[in-house]
Amino acid sequence: MKVLGIETSCDETGIAIYDDQQGLLAEALYSQIALHAEYGGVVPELASRDHVQRIIPLIDDVMKQANCQPEDIDGIAYTSGPGLMGALMVGAAVGRSLAWTWKCPSIGVHHMEGHLLAPMLEENTPEFPFLALLVSGGHTLLVDVTGIGQYTIIGESLDDAVGEAFDKTAKMLGLGYPGGPIISELALTGKTDRYKFPRPMVNRPGLDMSFSGLKTFVLNTWSESDKSEQTKADIAYAFQEAVVDTLAIKCKRALKETSHQRLVIAGGVSANKRLRSRLTELTKTLSLEVFYPKQQFCTDNGAMIAYAGLQRLSAGEQDGDGFFTTPRWPLGDLNKPGLSK
Ligand code: KG4
Numbered sequence: 001m002k003v004l005g006i007e008t009s010c011d012e013t014g015i016a017i018y019d020d021q022q023g024l025l026a027e028a029l030y031s032q033i034a035l036h037a038e039y040g041g042v043v044p045e046l047a048s049r050d051h052v053q054r055i056i057p058l059i060d061d062v063m064k065q066a067n068c069q070p071e072d073i074d075g076i077a078y079t080s081g082p083g084l085m086g087a088l089m090v091g092a093a094v095g096r097s098l099a100w101t102w103k104c105p106s107i108g109v110h111h112m113e114g115h116l117l118a119p120m121l122e123e124n125t126p127e128f129p130f131l132a133l134l135v136s137g138g139h140t141l142l143v144d145v146t147g148i149g150q151y152t153i154i155g156e157s158l159d160d161a162v163g164e165a166f167d168k169t170a171k172m173l174g175l176g177y178p179g180g181p182i183i184s185e186l187a188l189t190g191k192t193d194r195y196k197f198p199r200p201m202v203n204r205p206g207l208d209m210s211f212s213g214l215k216t217f218v219l220n221t222w223s224e225s226d227k228s229e230q231t232k233a234d235i236a237y238a239f240q241e242a243v244v245d246t247l248a249i250k251c252k253r254a255l256k257e258t259s260h261q262r263l264v265i266a267g268g269v270s271a272n273k274r275l276r277s278r279l280t281e282l283t284k285t286l287s288l289e290v291f292y293p294k295q296q297f298c299t300d301n302g303a304m305i306a307y308a309g310l311q312r313l314s315a316g317e318q319d320g321d322g323f324f325t326t327p328r329w330p331l332g333d334l335n336k337p338g339l340s341k
Pocket residue numbers: 010135136137138139162163164166167178179180181184267268269270271272273298299300
């Protein structure tokens with residue numbers, strides 16, 4: 001079964017074809033980073049318009065790469081939420097219309113389910129059950145995963161998502177967008193002993209997190225500083241350490257509570273090298289296994305949507321006559337009637 005995946009929830013147009021026998025056949029991605037950079041963040045209307053321009057050439061490109069004709073495609077999966085409404089509608093409208101034309105089923109996929117299953121695109125894949133740490137620009141979730149579609153959220157950020165905290169910190173320091181890769185690069189030259197930022201909520205029981213206080217800490221430290229380039233790097237280092245430490249403490253606690261033997265880390269922030277090495281260390285100490293997507297599949301991409309869509313389509317799910325898009329869609333509501341179709 002070959003599924004064409006379409007991801008347009010934010011600022012990346014991602015297209016891919018995944019085959020249940022041969023794996024990933026082709027993929028293409030257009031990132032709008034340059035388009036939004038001068039505004040310091042994603043401008044929703046510009047994002048939608050750009051998806052409109054990119055989506056068809058990218059689909060053509062992927063079909064050629066995979067040597068596929070329309071009749072070779074058995075299903076089409078597109079991100080139906082959560083995300084920017086206009087951007088989602090571009091992918092959903094194109095996906096649903098192509099499915100009509102190519103006479104195959106289509107399915108709307110939850111963006112975070114795509115991220116959660118992205119490690120399945122690798123050679124060494126995690127078996128169920130596992131604990132998933134999902135860290136992106138909009139979400140910070142600890143999920144107890146017992147199978148496809150069986151997701152129980154056991155911890156989450158009560159305010160800013162981790163990726164959002166990286167982006168806001170970068171903005172405060174006058175760095176570019178998106179903040180995550182810039183902060184992590186800068187942190188490499190930061191002094192390790194200059195600042196120590198708080199690890200929010202680690203002394204309270206439970207698995208919830210909070211990152212907005214850290215932002216205030218960054219702001220205060222920055223405004224009282226000499227504002228030098230070295231200070232930027234030192235703050236970047238202290239900020240990243242505080243985030244990584246907090247996530248590691250919560251993961252350790254969640255692994256203990258669930259008794260899961262495997263930890264999966266996915267979403268844009270899972271590209272962070274410091275986070276990856278810290279969690280690899282943690283799982284090694286606990287004699288557990290850890291799984292990540294490769295760097296290019298940590299951030300938004302079409303392959304994860306094609307994969308998640310294939311799972312749903314082969315379980316017999318598919319769209320009705322129309323399509324469904326939603327800017328907000330809690331992962332815990334994935335299987336509620338009326339929301340999954
Ligand atoms: O998953 P993603 O591409 O989009 C969403 O679903 O939100 O995640 C984007 C987020 C951004 O906040 C970005 O700053 C962050 O992931 N990110 C990183 C790194 N690469 C991307 N954060 C920390 N370190 C990185 N290397």
